[in-house]
Amino acid sequence: MRAPRIRVHFSFFAFNALIFLLRDGILIMNFYTVCAVHEAGHIIAAVLSGKRIISADISGFGIRMQTRQNRLSSVSEELFVLLSGPGANLLLYLLMNTLSCGGSFPILNLAAAVYNLLPYRQLDGGALIDVLTAGTPCEAAAVKVLSAAKLLLSGLLLVLVLHFGSPVIPLFAASVILFAADLKRR
Secondary structure: OOOOEEEEOHHHHHHHHHHHHHOOHHHHHHHHHHHHHHHHHHHHHHHHOOEEEEEEEEEOOEEEEEEEEOOOOOHHHHHHHHHHHHHHHHHHHHHHHHOOOOOOHHHHHHHHHHHHOOOOOOOHHHHHHHHHHOOOOOHHHHHHHHHHHHHHHHHHHHHHHHHHOHHHHHHHHHHHHHHHHHHHHO
């Protein structure tokens, strides 16, 4: 069996440079651990579903894995794999929150779960919507509704930037970049 091909994109380094400039070392390590938990959730679900990871693209928006399955996969299996990343973060959040341990780590897991369920195509939420609507009569309507929702989210984040200032700027910037990337992919 061949090892998966891994590609690291420039946006990953740019995103990491921004993190290192704006945050402290402990938060950065927690962030990377949260990302590892998330991706481990996807990998475990993919293996349980009979898939083999053939490549991984690492960018500033996260990791996109390409898999090969031994047989045709069902929609439920695709949904299982997509939801397993946010599910792993949510499970760890609930466990650590119940045990009252981990400092900011549980909240980072909750944030990662919610963030990854946003309806952008590069995130799990957008991929879920693609799986559920691809080839159906409601596919075009879903694209329009999601475009409006993403535009509304960016507008809300802009208002929050104007009100709260710099702590919200990375979220606003990410929403604009993700929205632009979605438009480019159509």
